[in-house]
Amino acid sequence: MESTEPEPSGSRPEEEEDEEEEEEEEEEEEDDGALLPPKQRLAAMEDCLAKKMEITVSEAEKRTGRNAMNIQETYTAYLIETRAVESQSEGQCAPVESLWRRYSEFELLRNYLSVTYPHIVVPPLPEKRLSADNMDPDFVERRRIGLENFLLRVASHPVLCQDKIFYAFLMQEGGWKEMVNETGFQLKADSRLKALNATFRVKNPDKRFTELKHYSDELQSVISHLLRVRARVADRLYGVYKVHGNYGRVFSEWSAIEKEMGDGLQSAGHHMDVYAASIDDILEEEEHYADQLKEYLFYAEALRAVCRKHELMQYDLEMAAQDLTSKKQQCEELATGTVRTFSLKGMTSKLFGQETPEQREAKIKVLEEQIQEGEEQLKSKNLEGRDFVKSAWADIERFKEQKNHDLKEALISYAVMQISMCKKGIQVWTNAKECFSKM
Amino acid sequence: MSGGAASTPKPLPSSGPKSLREMPHPLATSSSEEMGPALTPSPDLLLPRSIADKDLSLPNGTPVDTSSPASSSSLLNRLQLDDDFDVETRDLFVTVDDPKKHVCTMETYITYRVTTKTTRAEFDLPEYSVRRRYQDFDWLRNKLEESQPTHLIPPLPEKFVVKGVVDRFSEEFVETRRKALDKFLKRITDHPVLSFNEHFNVFLTAKDLNAYKKQGMALLSKMGESVKYVTGGYKLRSRPLEFAAIGDYLDTFSLKLGTIDRIAQRIIKEQLEYLVELREYGPVYSTWGGLEVELSEPLEGVSACIGNCCTALEELSEDMTEDFLPVLREYILYAESMKNVLKKRDQVQAEYEAKLEAVALKREDRPKVPTDVEKCQDRVECFNADLKADMERWQNNKRQDFRQLLMGMADKNIQYYEKCLTAWESIIPLLQDKPETK
Numbered sequence: 001m002e003s004t005e006p007e008p009s010g011s012r013p014e015e016e017e018d019e020e021e022e023e024e025e026e027e028e029e030e031d032d033g034a035l036l037p038p039k040q041r042l043a044a045m046e047d048c049l050a051k052k053m054e055i056t057v058s059e060a061e062k063r064t065g066r067n068a069m070n071i072q073e074t075y076t077a078y079l080i081e082t083r084a085v086e087s088q089s090e091g092q093c094a095p096v097e098s099l100w101r102r103y104s105e106f107e108l109l110r111n112y113l114s115v116t117y118p119h120i121v122v123p124p125l126p127e128k129r130l131s132a133d134n135m136d137p138d139f140v141e142r143r144r145i146g147l148e149n150f151l152l153r154v155a156s157h158p159v160l161c162q163d164k165i166f167y168a169f170l171m172q173e174g175g176w177k178e179m180v181n182e183t184g185f186q187l188k189a190d191s192r193l194k195a196l197n198a199t200f201r202v203k204n205p206d207k208r209f210t211e212l213k214h215y216s217d218e219l220q221s222v223i224s225h226l227l228r229v230r231a232r233v234a235d236r237l238y239g240v241y242k243v244h245g246n247y248g249r250v251f252s253e254w255s256a257i258e259k260e261m262g263d264g265l266q267s268a269g270h271h272m273d274v275y276a277a278s279i280d281d282i283l284e285e286e287e288h289y290a291d292q293l294k295e296y297l298f299y300a301e302a303l304r305a306v307c308r309k310h311e312l313m314q315y316d317l318e319m320a321a322q323d324l325t326s327k328k329q330q331c332e333e334l335a336t337g338t339v340r341t342f343s344l345k346g347m348t349s350k351l352f353g354q355e356t357p358e359q360r361e362a363k364i365k366v367l368e369e370q371i372q373e374g375e376e377q378l379k380s381k382n383l384e385g386r387d388f389v390k391s392a393w394a395d396i397e398r399f400k401e402q403k404n405h406d407l408k409e410a411l412i413s414y415a416v417m418q419i420s421m422c423k424k425g426i427q428v429w430t431n432a433k434e435c436f437s438k439m
Numbered sequence: 440m441s442g443g444a445a446s447t448p449k450p451l452p453s454s455g456p457k458s459l460r461e462m463p464h465p466l467a468t469s470s471s472e473e474m475g476p477a478l479t480p481s482p483d484l485l486l487p488r489s490i491a492d493k494d495l496s497l498p499n500g501t502p503v504d505t506s507s508p509a510s511s512s513s514l515l516n517r518l519q520l521d522d523d524f525d526v527e528t529r530d531l532f533v534t535v536d537d538p539k540k541h542v543c544t545m546e547t548y549i550t551y552r553v554t555t556k557t558t559r560a561e562f563d564l565p566e567y568s569v570r571r572r573y574q575d576f577d578w579l580r581n582k583l584e585e586s587q588p589t590h591l592i593p594p595l596p597e598k599f600v601v602k603g604v605v606d607r608f609s610e611e612f613v614e615t616r617r618k619a620l621d622k623f624l625k626r627i628t629d630h631p632v633l634s635f636n637e638h639f640n641v642f643l644t645a646k647d648l649n650a651y652k653k654q655g656m657a658l659l660s661k662m663g664e665s666v667k668y669v670t671g672g673y674k675l676r677s678r679p680l681e682f683a684a685i686g687d688y689l690d691t692f693s694l695k696l697g698t699i700d701r702i703a704q705r706i707i708k709e710q711l712e713y714l715v716e717l718r719e720y721g722p723v724y725s726t727w728g729g730l731e732v733e734l735s736e737p738l739e740g741v742s743a744c745i746g747n748c749c750t751a752l753e754e755l756s757e758d759m760t761e762d763f764l765p766v767l768r769e770y771i772l773y774a775e776s777m778k779n780v781l782k783k784r785d786q787v788q789a790e791y792e793a794k795l796e797a798v799a800l801k802r803e804d805r806p807k808v809p810t811d812v813e814k815c816q817d818r819v820e821c822f823n824a825d826l827k828a829d830m831e832r833w834q835n836n837k838r839q840d841f842r843q844l845l846m847g848m849a850d851k852n853i854q855y856y857e858k859c860l861t862a863w864e865s866i867i868p869l870l871q872d873k874p875e876t877k
Contacts, residue, residue: 215730222727229720236713243709246702254695257688261838268845404733411737412870415744415863422860426853433849439842 048161054083055155055170057148060140061100076140077102078147082170099173106147108180109169113160114302115185118309119392120160121399123153124298142291149295159395192312193305200315206389212396213307216300223297227290234283245276264439271432278428282421289417292410296403303399306392313388317381324374331367334360532556533628533643535621538613539570548572549613551620555643561635567644573598575648576620582638583627584776589825590633591780591833593626594772595619596765611757615765622769626836632825673789678781682823685830686781693774700767703759710756714749721745740866751858758851766844770837777833784822791815 049055059079067073077100084094106125114122126146151170154160165183168176192200251269255262537552555567576595583592596619606612627633641651678686721742728738794812 218730219727222723222730226720226723226727229716229723233713233716233720236709236716239709240706240713243702243706246705247699250695250698250702254692254699257691257695261841264842404731407734408737408870411741412867415741415867415870418863419860419867422856422863425856426860429849429852429856433846433853436842436845436849439838439845 048156048158049167050152050155050161052085053155053170054081054085055148055151056081057144057151058098060144063102075102076143078144080151080170097171099171101169103143103147105169105177106150108177109166110150111189112165112180112183112185113154113163114305115189116163116165116183117159119306119388120157120395121299121302121306122160123150123157124295124302125150127294127298142287146291146295158398190309190312193308200311202311202314203318205314206310208393209307209310213304213311216304216307219300220297220304223293223300227293227297230286230290230293234286238279238283241276241279243276244272248273248276261439264435264437267438268432268435271428271435275425275428275432278424282417282424285417286414289410289414292406292413296407299399299403303396306396310388310392313381313385317378317385320374320378320381324371324378327367327371327374331364331371334364334367530558531628531634533624535617535624538617540608547608549608549616551617553624553643561640562644564644569643569646569648571642571648573616573620575642576623578648578652579638579642580623583633583636586636586638587633588780588783589822590630591773591777591826591829592633593623594769594776595623596769597772611761615761618762619765619769629836630829630832673786673793675785675789676792678785679788679823681827682781682784686778689774689778689781693771693778696767696771696774700764700771703764703767707756707759707764710752714752714756717745717749717752721749736872737866737870740869744862744866747862748859751855751862754858755851755855759848762851763844763848766840770840773833780826784819784826787815787822788819791819 057078058081061077061079062074063077064072064074079098079100081096081098083096103125110122110125113120126143126149154166160166165176165180168179172179248269251265251272255265255269258265532555534554535551536554538549539551541548541550550570550572553567553569553571555562557565573595577598580592580595583590596616627636627639633639642648645651677683721744724738724742724745728735728742731738791812794815798809798812
């Protein structure tokens with residue numbers, strides 16, 4: 001798998017070396033049957049920070065404190081540990097550095113990245129809130145894994161990993177929030193993005209982005225559906241396995257009144273208990289698969305956001321162009337004295353008398369200045385737009401390849417899980433059959 | 440072998456059980472201990488009898504005053520048990536197959552072909568093929584219960600089917616019923632006493648069974664009559680230990696089978712609900728595949744795979760419903776009818792004890808026990824012996840039947856998982872496949 005280099009980010013001195021290493025890593029992956037643990041896989045795919053530094057979210061801890069409104073609250077803090085990856089010749093391991101962060105700080109980081117790099121498909125955070133308890137240990141554990149995954153994704157991204165705020169997030173506990181706010185990114189944030197479904201009538205939409213937005217909507221829809229049904233399937237499967245446990249008890253009771261059949265029944269019953277118990281581990285493993293799908297559910301939203309930003313950019317561009325055109329027209333009308341378009345000003349001046357030549361001159365001058373400004377702005381907006389399209393598209397290609405790779409891996413691991421489950425089933429029933437044969 | 444002109448069974452030329460004359464008397468050693476302690480054995484018990492007498496004095500034959508039915512039937516049973524393990528000595532084979540639907544003006548019903556192959560002298564021909572419907576089987580069972588009240592008669596599949604819930608003419612139902620009817624006749628065939636029953640013979644051979652049915656009571660055995668007319672007025676003080684044990688066993692046995700039946704039904708229900716969800720699950724992968732380019736084939740592959748698992752699960756549930764549950768229910772019915780036979784036995788013993796007491800109270804100076812009481816005693820002994828012998832063979836058959844049933848259940852589950860395993864293993868290469876061009 002090759003990643004296309006995102007264009008505007010400038011040259012990277014380690015390019016060639018990294019590509020080779022990537023290929024090596026790829027081959028390793030294939031040999032292992034694509035069963036490397038997620039952390040290593042991600043690091044292997046891309047270079048940058050992820051290669052130079054080990055990053056883990058290793059612990060979660062309950063904390064109490066006072067929030068901004070001086071109200072006491074409990075929250076969970078996560079321990080981020082980092083360690084520089086030393087080259088093998090040095091032997092010694094670098095020291096581990098660590099700091100604590102809470103979920104809201106992760107959110108702040110992500111918002112900052114989204115605004116600062118609007119053309120990038122920014123990796124998603126794990127779910128904001130589960131319906132029940134944020135303190136539930138299972139939820140906390142899954143969130144911990146999700147946050148680690150987020151950091152690794154960012155660290156593996158060729159552009160995002162170079163961001164200083166990100167680096168500070170990992171390394172600098174105190175004063176980080178102030179640092180982020182000082183960037184003034186909130187001012188750049190477009191409030192219109194929050195209105196997800198508001199339509200902006202763009203006259204010349206970019207077909208590729210329209211299709212991509214449509215794709216991201218469909219992807220979100222289908223993955224949601226898949227996750228819902230998968231959860232129901234898991235519930236039902238749980239029921240099937242657990243009912244078999246009842247055989248264990250009744251066979252035991254029955255064996256008490258039998259002479260020759262007793263032993264066989266009793267031992268078969270034991271295997272039924274084993275069968276019933278086995279479903280717990282099976283379903284827990286499947287949760288990891290569900291989490292992998294969920295990540296891409298949220299990724300679809302990030303993809304959509306990029307399309308949306310482009311849409312707004314295009315809209316602003318068209319508005320600016322339209323504004324410029326109307327100003328030019330106004331200017332022309334004033335200069336030539338002809339009224340081509342109906343305007344209230346025109347009417348009032350007709351009714352209440354024309355302006356003096358001096359007034360008209362002043363007006364024309366203002367308009368000409370505005371027109372010049374407008375033309376420059378339009379030029380830069382156009383440039384901005386072209387740059388955006390170029391770099392966005394590059395990152396979208398990168399994302400597509402990542403997505404295809406990751407989802408294939410996820411499907412393979414799912415199939416492997418199913419195979420393991422079938423083999424366990426065969427084993428248990430074969431054992432039971434042997435017990436029955438001895439009846 | 441009913442009362443009347445019963446022919447003496449001749450020793451068969453080739454296969455078949457050896458002539459009883461030729462065998463050392465199995466009762467030569469101790470066998471009087473086999474009798475229940477509560478009863479005084481008839482004084483003639485240990486005298487060897489001629490085969491003819493023995494056979495004629497079988498419980499369903501003409502009762503003889505000085506009969507020793509207990510020894511003869513257990514003797515025969517013991518021999519027959521040995522013969523069961525040697526298939527070559529079997530001389531009667533019965534099969535039920537070929538269900539056919541008959542549509543008449545009054546009703547629609549199914550008939551089954553009953554094929555008999557035999558070398559027994561009781562049969563005029565070596566082969567028979569007749570058609571019978573369920574009510575014929577039901578008639579046979581009732582006749583057997585009447586004429587052989589001291590024996591355990593195998594159960595029939597349930598008579599009444601709630602219309603609308605189950606389709607009486609569906610292939611699955613008919614096949615399930617056919618298997619049960621086949622089992623029913625085979626169990627009778629394997630029984631050393633029941634298989635010689637006249638009604639059974641007629642059932643297997645008569646072209647027009649209905650005409651025979653109308654003859655009715657004429658062929659009712661004397662023993663059958665005598666047991667039939669035992670009124671329920673007598674109350675048994677206590678059941679002998681061994682029969683109490685059998686009664687307790689049957690109670691617990693039925694209970695456990697009932698539980699297993701409920702569990703099996705619950706599993707099938709859960710499996711079907713699981714299947715419903717799976718049927719929605721698979722196609723979602725397919726829909727997703729439609730959105731993608733590179734992932735299209737892998738996603739379609741997963742979708743197809745889940746589809747295959749659905750099919751396998753469907754087959755498992757069907758098999759369990761058709762093969763497993765009916766046999767469980769059969770045994771529950773069996774246990775019920777056996778408990779009824781135990782109760783009948785109690786009644787026979789109660790009558791005997793009551794009459795014995797009445798005689799003792801009279802205190803008349805008579806050397807000989809009145810014939811009436813002696814007959815009761817015979818009946819009790821005979822009943823006990825037949826029942827014990829039948830219980831032993833029932834236990835043996837039960838063990839084999841359940842061994843086969845449960846191994847079958849395990850097999851079906853193994854096959855289900857193997858089908859799923861094959862499906863998932865076959866898509867791994869598809870998922871790992873990398874496209875040629877990039």
